[in-house]
Amino acid sequence: MEKIGSVCVRVDPRALESLGADLVTNDMVAMVELVKNSYDACASEVTVAFGHGNSSITITDNGKGMSQDIIENAWAVVATPYRLSNPTEKFNNIERTATGNKGLGRLSAARLGEKLEIITKQEGGPALLFRVIWKDLYSSQNLANGAFDLFDVSSDNLIQGHGTILKIEGLKSEWGASKIQDLKSELSRLINPFKGKLPDFDIAIKNEDREIDVFNWQDDEEKIKLNDFIDDPPYLFKGAVNAEKSVSYLFSYYKDYFNHEKREKKEINGAVSWEEITTAAKRDGMAVHDEVPCGTFSFEIRIWELSSDYLDEIASKYRIKARSIREIISRHKGMSVYRDGVLVMPKSEASLDWLGMDKRRISQIGRRLSTSQIIGIICITSKENPNIGDTTDRETFKTTPEFENFYAICNCGIVRQMQNLRLAHKPDDKEVRSTFKSLFEDVSPKKLEQKMDEIEKNGGTIKDAKEAVANYSSSFSGKIDSLREKMEYYAQLASAGTFSRLVIHEIRNAINPIQRYSSYTKEAYSPFSEKIEVSYNQCINSTQRLVDLSDTFMPLCNKKFKNENFFCDVKSQIEYSIRLIKDNLKGKNIEFDTSLVEAANVLLHPGEFQTILLNLLENSVYWLGRKYRSEGGEIIISTTPNDGYLLINVSDNGPGVDPTMKDRIFEPGVTAKLDGFGMGLVVVNEIVTSHGGYLKNVQPGDVGGATFEFTLPIAKGSEK
Numbered sequence: 001m002e003k004i005g006s007v008c009v010r011v012d013p014r015a016l017e018s019l020g021a022d023l024v025t026n027d028m029v030a031m032v033e034l035v036k037n038s039y040d041a042c043a044s045e046v047t048v049a050f051g052h053g054n055s056s057i058t059i060t061d062n063g064k065g066m067s068q069d070i071i072e073n074a075w076a077v078v079a080t081p082y083r084l085s086n087p088t089e090k091f092n093n094i095e096r097t098a099t100g101n102k103g104l105g106r107l108s109a110a111r112l113g114e115k116l117e118i119i120t121k122q123e124g125g126p127a128l129l130f131r132v133i134w135k136d137l138y139s140s141q142n143l144a145n146g147a148f149d150l151f152d153v154s155s156d157n158l159i160q161g162h163g164t165i166l167k168i169e170g171l172k173s174e175w176g177a178s179k180i181q182d183l184k185s186e187l188s189r190l191i192n193p194f195k196g197k198l199p200d201f202d203i204a205i206k207n208e209d210r211e212i213d214v215f216n217w218q219d220d221e222e223k224i225k226l227n228d229f230i231d232d233p234p235y236l237f238k239g240a241v242n243a244e245k246s247v248s249y250l251f252s253y254y255k256d257y258f259n260h261e262k263r264e265k266k267e268i269n270g271a272v273s274w275e276e277i278t279t280a281a282k283r284d285g286m287a288v289h290d291e292v293p294c295g296t297f298s299f300e301i302r303i304w305e306l307s308s309d310y311l312d313e314i315a316s317k318y319r320i321k322a323r324s325i326r327e328i329i330s331r332h333k334g335m336s337v338y339r340d341g342v343l344v345m346p347k348s349e350a351s352l353d354w355l356g357m358d359k360r361r362i363s364q365i366g367r368r369l370s371t372s373q374i375i376g377i378i379c380i381t382s383k384e385n386p387n388i389g390d391t392t393d394r395e396t397f398k399t400t401p402e403f404e405n406f407y408a409i410c411n412c413g414i415v416r417q418m419q420n421l422r423l424a425h426k427p428d429d430k431e432v433r434s435t436f437k438s439l440f441e442d443v444s445p446k447k448l449e450q451k452m453d454e455i456e457k458n459g460g461t462i463k464d465a466k467e468a469v470a471n472y473s474s475s476f477s478g479k480i481d482s483l484r485e486k487m488e489y490y491a492q493l494a495s496a497g498t499f500s501r502l503v504i505h506e507i508r509n510a511i512n513p514i515q516r517y518s519s520y521t522k523e524a525y526s527p528f529s530e531k532i533e534v535s536y537n538q539c540i541n542s543t544q545r546l547v548d549l550s551d552t553f554m555p556l557c558n559k560k561f562k563n564e565n566f567f568c569d570v571k572s573q574i575e576y577s578i579r580l581i582k583d584n585l586k587g588k589n590i591e592f593d594t595s596l597v598e599a600a601n602v603l604l605h606p607g608e609f610q611t612i613l614l615n616l617l618e619n620s621v622y623w624l625g626r627k628y629r630s631e632g633g634e635i636i637i638s639t640t641p642n643d644g645y646l647l648i649n650v651s652d653n654g655p656g657v658d659p660t661m662k663d664r665i666f667e668p669g670v671t672a673k674l675d676g677f678g679m680g681l682v683v684v685n686e687i688v689t690s691h692g693g694y695l696k697n698v699q700p701g702d703v704g705g706a707t708f709e710f711t712l713p714i715a716k717g718s719e720k
Contacts, residue, residue: 026347027111027112027173027179028182028183028186028347029108029347030108030109030111030112031048031057031108031112031183031186031187032186032187032190032343032347033108034059034106034108034109034166035048035059035187035190035203036099036190036342037106038059038061038063038164039096039099039190039201039342040089040096040098040099041061041063041064041065041089041091041164042063042064042089042090042091042092042094042095042096043061043062043063043064043163043201044062044063044092044094044200044201044202045061045062045201045202045204046059046060046061046201046202046203046204047059047060047061047203047204047205047206048183048187048203048204048205048206049205049206049207050175050180050205050206050207054171054174054175054176055169055171056113056167056168056169056171057112057113057167057168057171057175058165058166058167058168059165059166059167060163060164060165060166061163061164062161062162062163063091063162063163063164064089064091064092064122064123064162065120065121065122065123065125065159065162065163065164066120066122066128066164067122067125067128068126068128068150071120071128071130071150075106076148078107086098087382094200096340097339097340097381097382099339099340099342099344109132109166109168110134111172112168112171112172112173113168113169113170113171113172114133114134114135114169114170114172115131115132115133115134115168115169115170116131116132116133116134116166116167116168116169117129117130117131117132117166117167117169118130118131118132118164118165118166118167119153119158119159119164119165119167120159120163120164120165121154121159121161121162121163121164122162123161123162126152126154127152127153127154127156127158127159128150128151128152128153129150129151129152129153129158130148130149130150130151131148131149132148177207180205180207183205184205185331186347187203187205188331188332189331189332189336189343189346190203190342190343191343192338192341192377192379193230193332193375193377194230194231194300194302194375194377228318228320228328229314229317229318229320229325229328230302230328230329230375232317233302233303233304234253234254234257234303234304234305234310235251235252235253235302235303235304235421235422235425236250236251236252236253236300236301236302236303237249237250237251237299237300237301237303237414237417237418237421237422238250238298238299238300238301239298239299239414240296240297240298240299241294241296241297241298241299241409241413242296243293243295243296244274245274245277245293245294245405245409246271246272246273246274246277246413247271247272247277247409247413247414247417248269248270248271249269249270249271249272249414249417250267250268250269251267251268251269251270251418251421251425252265252266252267252268253265253266253421253422253425254266255425255660257310257313258309258313266425268421270417272412272413272414272417274290276412276413277408277409277412277413278290278408280412280416281408281411281412282537282541283541283544284411284412285541286404286407286408286411286412287401287404287408287534288404288405288408289401289404289405292401292402292405293402293405294385294387294388294402294403294405294406294409295380295381295384295385295386295388295402296384297378297379297380297381297384297385297406298378298379299376299377299378299379299410299414300376300377301335301374301375301376301377301414301418302374302375302376303369303373303374303418303422304325304329304373304374305373305426306326306329306372306373308322311325311326326372329372329373329375330372332375333352333371333372333373333374333375334346334352334353334357334371334374334375334376335354335355335357335371335374335376335377335378335410335415336375336376336377336378337378337380337388338377338378338379338380339380339381339382339385339388339389340381340382341379344380344389344390345390345396345397347390351396352371353371354396354397355407355410355411355415356411357369357370357371357415358370358371368419368423369418369419369422378410385402385406387400387401387402387403388400388402388403388406420670420671420672420673420678421672423664423670423671423678424658424660424661424664424665424670424672425660425661452465514539514543515543518536518539518540518543521536522536565603566603566604566605566606566608567601567602567603567604567715568601568602568604568605568606568609569599569600569601569606570597570599570600570601570602570609570639570646570648571594571597571598571599571600573606573609573610573613574594574597574613574637575594576610577610577613577614577617578592578594578617580610580614581614581617581618581621585621588621588624588625588633589632589633590621590624590632590633590634590635591632591633591634591635592634592635592636592637593634593635593636593637594637596636596637596638596639597637597638597639598639598640598641600639600641600646600714601714601715602646602712602713602714602715603691603712603713603714603715604687604691604712608687609712611683611684611687612684612687612688612710613650615680615681615683615684616650616684616708617635617650618680619673619680619681619706620633620635620650620652620654620705620706621635622673623652623654623655623656623705623706624652624653624654624705626654626655633652633653633654634652634653634703635650635651635652636649636650636651636652636702636703637649637650637651638651641714642711644713644714645692645693645711645712645713645714646711646712646713646714647709647710647711648709648710648711648712649698649702649707649708649709650707650708650709651701651702651703651705651706651707651708652701652703652705652706652707653701653703653704653705654705654706655705655706656700656701656704656705656706657697657699657701657706658672659699662697662699663697665681665697666681666682666685666695667682668682681695684710688710688711688712691712691713692713693710693711693712693713694710694711695708695709695710696708696709696710
């Protein structure tokens with residue numbers, strides 16, 4: 001082998017175009033990045049000015065400024081490691097951890113305009129000026145020919161003291177009033193809305209010499225403040241994640257929210273273990289890594305209902321228009337991640353739903369929160385969470401094992417628990433499982449007629465009549481919302497049979513070959529590498545999740561359950577169901593007591609009875625597992641004949657059912673289980689009531705925990 005020479009690796013100048021103008025795909029992201037550069041330079045004030053007639057954008061700050069050495073060896077070095085070796089800046093009694101470390105943020109200017117001019121000055125140093133014409137730089141033969149001239153402009157007095165002026169000309173897009181308004185919203189997200197504003201950092205926008213303060217600006221007729229009703233949400237969910245990746249939380253809500261005299265703030269403390277998070281995450285196909293820490297972090301989520309009754313209540317209390325409430329929430333909506341107090345995600349509308357809340361809301365049967373109902377803050381730090389960061393285009397997070405754990409915790413440990421608690425404690429005193437007759441009685445106009453008769457009898461005026469109509473209209477709107485929820489419930493059950501037959505058929509047909517192929521792959525090619533093992537387990541867990549979901553709806557799709565007379569031996573079916581449950585206890589020390597079960601036959605299919613009992617037993621096992629992690633629990637089943645029906649009682653000594661959820665647990669989508677669908681008790685209730693029985697939660701429980709009681713008709717005559 002003979003060496004014939006050496007080849008140097010070169011970078012074509014057009015690569016800069018990909019890193020800047022092409023990689024940063026959103027004007028808002030580009031502007032936010034440039035303003036964050038001022039923050040990194042320890043500026044306390046930043047002004048973004050738009051020139052007359054869309055001629056230029058100028059960003060001026062009073063930060064540390066740059067020296068000639070920094071310009072040559074940091075600013076002019078693409079992907080400079082400067083921030084990696086200098087993660088913090090100190091200047092003028094301000095110390096900050098840099099928000100970026102990729103050395104690419106400055107190229108965002110190329111996204112916005114054709115030309116860039118920078119004037120910068122350090123305290124006691126010369127004022128320096130240089131210009132970059134991006135087109136000329138991209139068309140040069142190589143980067144060595146892409147030099148720009150540096151000038152000393154101290155005598156021009158362009159900067160007093162210290163700071164930087166960045167001017168972009170030849171703008172590539174139009175910055176009209178609407179777009180500048182959007183920019184104000186994006187820049188306002190830079191701050192944590194629960195803290196008021198960033199310490200020692202103010203941003204102002206000038207549009208044709210009219211200055212607008214980003215954090216407290218004039219909008220049409222109203223002056224909108226950041227912290228107003230935002231500090232008093234109907235629900236609050238906050239807490240922290242520890243080094244073991246477990247979540248501890250405090251959930252607060254108002255009991256009797258619309259009754260000013262009885263309104264009372266309630267608080268619930270709780271925790272979600274890493275074991276529970278991984279179980280839920282794996283069932284949802286998320287990657288988790290037991291041995292990988294993601295660092296400690298905190299969170300706070302404020303939640304609003306956006307129905308008219310809630311908005312009117314807030315508007316009245318804070319003297320603000322209802323439409324403005326939606327607008328203010330919208331500026332900060334969704335889950336935002338802040339590192340060291342500065343926004344990491346989302347940077348644009350495209351990344352707003354980075355946790356997928358809105359997508360899951362559409363696909364779930366239960367009523368789930370959307371991003372437009374919450375302002376959520378997750379606070380991470382460079383020290384505790386160094387491997388959780390955004391990609392070069394700033395539109396999403398880098399996929400690392402640490403981030404995958406972080407994502408699973410946020411979804412399965414925080415958002416899911418928040419969703420369940422909010423749904424469980426959302427004010428609704430009316431029984432959802434009411435008859436259609438009672439539904440329409442709620443919206444009867446008789447009360448209005450009686451009121452109008454009373455006004456006429458007492459010689460009332462037109463003003464009195466208008467007030468009565470307005471009060472009725474307000475009450476009617478609230479009842480329509482309640483009626484809509486109830487109709488959705490009945491529609492779900494009415495369509496469940498048809499829908500379930502189709503879905504179960506398609507799920508089973510699709511999953512069978514996947515399961516067979518997965519089993520063959522395991523036998524033929526295991527052991528797998530770690531990466532393939534993770535993917536394999538995700539495949540198995542995801543398919544099992546679909547099987548479990550289809551099993552949940554099986555009793556609703558079989559017409560013969562309704563059209564034929566079956567019966568089952570209760571005692572043998574209880575014993576069989578307990579055997580099935582024991583096979584999946586995974587070491588849990590739980591005792592079953594069936595000594596009070598009497599021999600009897602009831603009129604329903606054995607499969608239906610198993611669905612009823614297994615749902616109740618699985619609930620008991622789940623909650624006993626949370627209360628007695630190392631000790632034991634007890635489940636007692638008893639039966640008692642009662643006037644042609646068999647009363648069956650299932651009790652445990654777990655934590656029991658929250659009294660405020662006593663009736664709501666039978667609604668679709670309501671669940672306190674971290675990975676629950678909120679349909680188990682709905683299906684159980686539908687089966688029981690279809691046979692003329694009832695299902696209820698008994699308070700207090702017979703043995704200190706939860707007690708469920710249901711009745712089924714006792715079989716008479718010959719067996720089928």
